[in-house]
Amino acid sequence: MFGADKGSTGPLDGKNLHIGVVQARFNEGITNALWDACHKELLALGVQEKRIHHVTVPGALEVATALQALAERDEFDALIALGCIIRGETYHFELVANESGAAVTRVGLDYQLPIANAILTTENQEQAVARQTEKGADAAKVAVEMALLLKQIG
Template sequence: MFGANKGQANLQDGSKLKIAIVQARFNEDITNELHRAAREELLELGVPEKHIEHITVPGALEVPLALQALAEQDRFDALIALGCIIRGETYHFELVANESGAGVSRIGLDYGLPIANAILTTENTEQAVARQTEKGRDAARVAVEMANLIGQLA
């Protein structure tokens, strides 16, 4: 295979990385667990505690603006977006899910900065609870791997 895993053995080493987490407070029980799991995984991957910044915003629609402000600081190797959008009876779910997702992607591409998107979009609270821990951990692993990969490609 062309370039398969060349030099990628150490992509899960977070010891030299600085990572910021943006957490939406809406559905806080879920997002607090997402944050706990992500932070725990970052520490397990070697990211120093002092190199993990955590900020909160009201909801998922505010996450991209906070990510943009962090990206503009040029201090972080990767960012993590945490939130939880649970379908209700109105179109608001689609609006929030689509706009927050598009915003997160746009910031990453505009700034060339890896952003692990763990803004859950679920049909109900039970689905969110079932995913909260693993998605938090996944986000941390994605952030570390992509930060290292982009560093190697630069």
């Protein structure tokens, strides 16, 4: 069993990692909180500030395009997707949630690059607020653990 600071690769040490983060601005209060928690956790895991590349995009559907652009630079050990989709009264929620999730996964598979997907999909604002800090920090841990694992595999 792994503790909070350990993964399948052992202790999570991100000091030599280069991490890219794409943050959607839609539902900005939530996504800023996701970014704050993610950034704080990356630093706590030893990722150097100068090795964290943070960009913002309008919404969740644009996240994958920015992830792909970062992946094409071939300088990142892992990427992180941050966003928030809150259910509304129309089918748009399903469209954005499904398409953004599939696109993020596709970029990771196409580039063989770990992507921690922290695009929240919630029924309401309260659920998003309840998850924003934990999911932001979790995304950082996942990115570091998966980057270390892929380096180990090799």
